[in-house]
Amino acid sequence: MKIRMLVEMSGTRNGVPWPPRGQVVDIPTGEAQHLCASGIAEAALDHEASGTETATPPPSATSAQPPAEVTTPPAETKRTRRVKAAPADDTTGADTVTE
Template identity: 55%
Template sequence: MKVRMKATISGTRDGQPWPERGAVVDLPTAEAEHLVAAGLAEKPEASKSSGAPAEETATPKAAPETATPKRGRSTK
């Protein structure tokens, strides 16, 4: 069963490194279903984009700073 990797897995599988995130790999059905259930892979036809996977970020984008100068200081 072919699956598209949603995450990069460290280590090796059968002596070879795991494919990178976004790559499609052919695995035994039981192993592929386990990865899909764990959220580490998806069925290729289920993916919405055909290009590179979207960049993930752990933190939200920073809001612009709205600080004002302290009283009594000039803004030269």
Template identity: 55%
Template sequence: MRIRMNVQMSGTRNGEPWPARGEVTELPTAEAAHLVASGIAEEVVDEPAKVETATMPKADTSAPPQGAETKPRTTAKRAASGRKGDHSGE
């Protein structure tokens, strides 16, 4: 059920702060009906629910600068002394 808060509630609900006075929120029907009956909130029937949308950031499709070298990466594990197969100390 969608409700609009008539008062500012202190504390949290499920670990989140309560909506501010005048804000619209969606709550389970029983909980919302209790708040409406006590005058803390009013039912919202004329406003459509806001739909949250997300947009992906634009991909970086630029080419590497001219003359940029591409070298294969090496792992630091091979360079560490005392590793199995490291015969540099013999």
């Protein structure tokens, strides 16, 4: 039975790598039916046995690159953090530090 592969499969079948997605291959009917039932392949018509899929996306989908994203970094700000209170004999009275 001839089937068309709908997915890429890793590994080998009888020592031969699986055909690429879109290619038509002739394999035993039982195995072909199993692959079709699981969604890995679909039955191919005899006149479709030409080989690899040749579809290409429309030119508009591949020709124009989107513009690069431009962002402005945030403004630098001073950060303040709390520190442990100074011992009672410290006369500065400061308990914050500005970095």
